[in-house]
Amino acid sequence: MRFRNPAVLTATLTILLSAASAAQTETPESEDVAVAAPTSDADSQNPPAPPSTSEHTNPSEDARDRIYYPGDTENAKPLAKKLVFNILLDQKEIWTSPFRMNRHDAMWWALFGGATAALIATDHKTINTFENSPQQVSWGNHISNIGAAYTLLPLTAGFYAYGAVTHNTQAREVGVLSGQAMLDALIVSTVLKYAAGRVRPDSTTGERSQFFDRGDSFPSGHAIETWAFASVIAHEYKRYGGWWVPYVSYGLATTVSLARFAAQRHYASDILAGAGMGWFIGRYVYQTHEYHAGHPHAWAHPAIYPQFDPTTRTYAAAVQFGK
Template sequence: MRTSHYFLYGALLLLAPCCLMAQDKDSTKVAKDSLPAFGNTPKLDTATNLSQDSVIRYRVNGTYLKSIIQDLGYTASRPFHWQGRDFAKFGVVMGTAGLLMAGDYEIKQFIQRNKTSGLTKVTDQIEPFGNAYSPYLIGVLYLTGVVSKNRNLEHASLMAAKSLLISTALYTTAKIFIRRQRPTTTDHPFSYSAPFNGDKRFTSFPSGHMLTVTSVATAFAEIYGKDYPWVPWAAYGLATLTGATRMYQNRHWSSDVWIGASLGWFVTRTVIRSQRRHSVKKGTYSLQVVP
């Protein structure tokens, strides 16, 4: 695991004693669809006082640290509660992964044959956003939110940090069991080793860089996308370019990148959904049933 990730974890833990403040329950207007699909959760009237991203706005305190563990369990258990549409989405993700796996070798060869010095310089600048820069970026945005008293930015940064922590835990576990050989050491995309093999050549699946940058991108796109439509385009655009650099540098197969992006998106969306669910349970606003 990179030093930057340890920096993020350490920063959260060190800040906890200094920020033991009650969890805020800010509220503004909310649209009817701001709480997506929680079984029989009633619809909300447009007059309900609530922000699009949430009522609960986290600060680094015991409540926030506890929510990380809770949301990890919630995220890991979601597949057991999937319904028809969820399985359809899963089928699309896995079907696309299968198609990419079938073409992984050809995609690798095409990219490697078309390398240029100019593209190499560009990819060298973009690649760190997938691992080295993202945790520091979250930290800078969080501190900016605290200093400027921008609760939206403070909250969004903590949500991104939580999603990144949970995503990292899940993808690290996946890499322990799915030991796929990296394209830098083989031309065979279906070369795997036994689980728990410590050989670093077999750490290709899924792409950690893509999962990291997609987790962060999804958090900010979900929280700011309604008010600032350019945010999702910028966030996902950077994530896409980061994934492309991993293939260009021959560090991952295309299917690794796809699954990394899908997992990062799923985890972050689930974490945000969990937070909204807790807002409902804690009674931080009044539900008005729309007939």
């Protein structure tokens, strides 16, 4: 494999790191937690009052809090509006992340970039790992259809629809966040494909593996979208004790990625780049949503606390709005 420009490898990896490193953007690990002081028996009869309206307007509220997805089912128009604005904020974070990367993040992305560079250098050999028979290419194409956008996006819509009908908050959240992550991944992969311009392995019109030659091989779109979807699913359900979910979701993503390689549609480096960026984008979307779940809008989530007064042997329930 030859490069038209001696700096092509460096440029390609720079684009790769720029698109993916946003997932490593750190968020505060903890927030100040107010601890209630002990109360007397008489106080237990009086439920705490909800915070005043002035407490709801917190100076720390940011743009994400104003477009936070609620726990209840939303109408299509406001939900779509919030989805669009969240994606715009995601893209801003993704493409500006290299300017905010710390030393620890830079080390990991240097390793990732080095692995991708090593695969790029050996792609002309590894692409012939399999027999590459017509039957292999055919089943590879069929299996990889599982990871196509026209398959995964309706699946994310199904998650949300199921959650809306059954009042399942988690299913709704999975539907919205996985859709957001996939659309983020689709935008990133489209930009990188045009920027890298790498010719596909099965191309008959250009020099195979060549960069900047009007191709669209790097990175793998199926890999980045499937891994973004799988990452959200794994992080979401693992939180509730679904230890087996990551194995299933990542297993599916791996199957799709290998199928694209078997179908002669991508080189190994295309798949690694797409898989890595997809996983980090999915994690970024999930963690960003979870972090903002504790921001000022959380006052709208009520909590009920049972109370008992031993002197009068009476029971009461205190409703407090706050997280």
